[in-house]
Amino acid sequence: MERRHLRTCIQSRFISMSVWTSPRRLVDLAGQSLLKNEALAIAALEMLPRELFPLLFTAAFDGRHNQTLKAMVQAWPFTCLPLGVLMKGQQLHVDTFKAVLDGVDVLLAQEVRPRRWKLKVLDLRKNSHQDFWTVWSGKRVSLCSFPEPEAAQPMRKKRKVDGSSTEAEQPLTPMEVLVDLSLKEGAYDELFTHLIEIVRRKKDVLHLCCKKLKIFAMPVQNIKMILKMVQLDSIEDLEVTCTWKLPTLAKFSPHLSQMSNLRRLLLAHIHPSSFISPEKEEQCIAQFTAQFLNLHCLQDLYVDSLFFLRGRLDQLLRCMMNPLETLSITNCWLSEGDVTHLSQSPSISQLSVLSLSGVMLTEINPELLQALLERTSATLQDLDLDECGIMDTQLLVLLPSLSHCSQLTTLSFCGNPISMSVLESLVHHVIGLNNLSHVLYPVPMESYEDVNGTLDLGRLAFLHTRLRELLCELGRPGMVWLSANPCPHCGDRTFYDPDPILCPCFMPA
Numbered sequence: 001m002e003r004r005h006l007r008t009c010i011q012s013r014f015i016s017m018s019v020w021t022s023p024r025r026l027v028d029l030a031g032q033s034l035l036k037n038e039a040l041a042i043a044a045l046e047m048l049p050r051e052l053f054p055l056l057f058t059a060a061f062d063g064r065h066n067q068t069l070k071a072m073v074q075a076w077p078f079t080c081l082p083l084g085v086l087m088k089g090q091q092l093h094v095d096t097f098k099a100v101l102d103g104v105d106v107l108l109a110q111e112v113r114p115r116r117w118k119l120k121v122l123d124l125r126k127n128s129h130q131d132f133w134t135v136w137s138g139k140r141v142s143l144c145s146f147p148e149p150e151a152a153q154p155m156r157k158k159r160k161v162d163g164s165s166t167e168a169e170q171p172l173t174p175m176e177v178l179v180d181l182s183l184k185e186g187a188y189d190e191l192f193t194h195l196i197e198i199v200r201r202k203k204d205v206l207h208l209c210c211k212k213l214k215i216f217a218m219p220v221q222n223i224k225m226i227l228k229m230v231q232l233d234s235i236e237d238l239e240v241t242c243t244w245k246l247p248t249l250a251k252f253s254p255h256l257s258q259m260s261n262l263r264r265l266l267l268a269h270i271h272p273s274s275f276i277s278p279e280k281e282e283q284c285i286a287q288f289t290a291q292f293l294n295l296h297c298l299q300d301l302y303v304d305s306l307f308f309l310r311g312r313l314d315q316l317l318r319c320m321m322n323p324l325e326t327l328s329i330t331n332c333w334l335s336e337g338d339v340t341h342l343s344q345s346p347s348i349s350q351l352s353v354l355s356l357s358g359v360m361l362t363e364i365n366p367e368l369l370q371a372l373l374e375r376t377s378a379t380l381q382d383l384d385l386d387e388c389g390i391m392d393t394q395l396l397v398l399l400p401s402l403s404h405c406s407q408l409t410t411l412s413f414c415g416n417p418i419s420m421s422v423l424e425s426l427v428h429h430v431i432g433l434n435n436l437s438h439v440l441y442p443v444p445m446e447s448y449e450d451v452n453g454t455l456d457l458g459r460l461a462f463l464h465t466r467l468r469e470l471l472c473e474l475g476r477p478g479m480v481w482l483s484a485n486p487c488p489h490c491g492d493r494t495f496y497d498p499d500p501i502l503c504p505c506f507m508p509a
Helices: 002-013 024-035 038-044 050-063 066-075 083-087 094-109 132-138 190-201 220-227 246-257 278-294 313-317 336-344 366-376 392-402 420-430 457-473
Strands: 121-123 175-183 206-215 237-241 264-270 300-306 326-330 353-355 382-384 410-412 438-441 480-486 493-496
Touching (some): 024 050, 038 066, 050 066, 094 175, 175 220, 190 206, 278 313, 336 366, 420 438, 457 480
Parallel strands (some): 121 175, 206 237, 382 410
């Protein structure tokens, strides 16, 4: 009788929800009504259709019905609970988040699985499963079109053979908690600390997985402590921007080798240390580059401001196990030998993005750069040679190779001292590249009034118009040619397309 009465109460609150015939507002009111009696709401979970779980969970989350949330996690009938989307753009209460984690904790502590347990993933990422809650709460579909999930099987002991027990109970498949982590000084909060504590206690049955990891300024011992809690093979995207010294990078390197599914790596601002010997420095560099032997999935590599790269690029390239799609080496010093090794490396055979922005190439033999472009001509889509010190004579050598880059869509080489006549020659060489739609070119040398870099805006406008006319004459009026150069005084760029966007130095006081 008690069970029948409970079912009647639920049906009356949800107005016979065998189909979504009621207006959306009535469904909301039904959920709010049920939550007014928390004991009834918790008892109702056993018989609540799974299609109503997202609706009731959202209402309980917004209303901070923490005991109901804790019980709903234990009865969640889907494989994934995308909590991060609900946390996005609002002030999250500590107790509400703790209630969800405590529900997971209780669930994992049970020796026998609940009948409806399907939960395998708690997703705390804020930019995944964007439509889960709206789809389940807003679709007008028949409930019978959603089959009930199969009941999970309880753990069982092996039968006794000859009066003795065989192996112990079969362990549960670990549950995953998905997060995106940004590690920086002072980033700890009560929510993160509570999560780490549960993961530490339940490490065998609860795995902390992180696809995107960003590491900023934080003591390396703290970073290592947190990474002990993370399944390192779950990391696919890693950014390290820490202004580390080389010995600190070496200490971190063993963690990098365990990220076997890493696809994208950004490493920036590694500075020299005056307190280590040359032998120790070489040892640290070798320890770092050797880790790349284990990164079989690496596709995109970004390195910026690495002091030790000059003369050692081949040491890094030799450890690359597969061709890269993106290679960005910026604000680094490279030798002519480095460029030679780069142009010959198997890792660049399938490049779609190449950036050497801020790498001084003035003294580099242009034939080596020509060979680099030839090797990548079949696949290269984006080429960035900003502020490389490339001069007219070098660019003229590169033009035939550029004309062979059939897939090129974007070319940027701002901040290089190039004359108007060479820019016109460039137009004639690339006009046949049908995919090339954007060219960001330097202010022609004729646009400057003096050696100090003072621009004559009238002259710049005239030269820009000349380039636009040339593009029209050659049948490519839709190709975007945007002029930009950093101001020698403030560092900001002046753009011209077709009207000037001036840096502050040109603005009236």
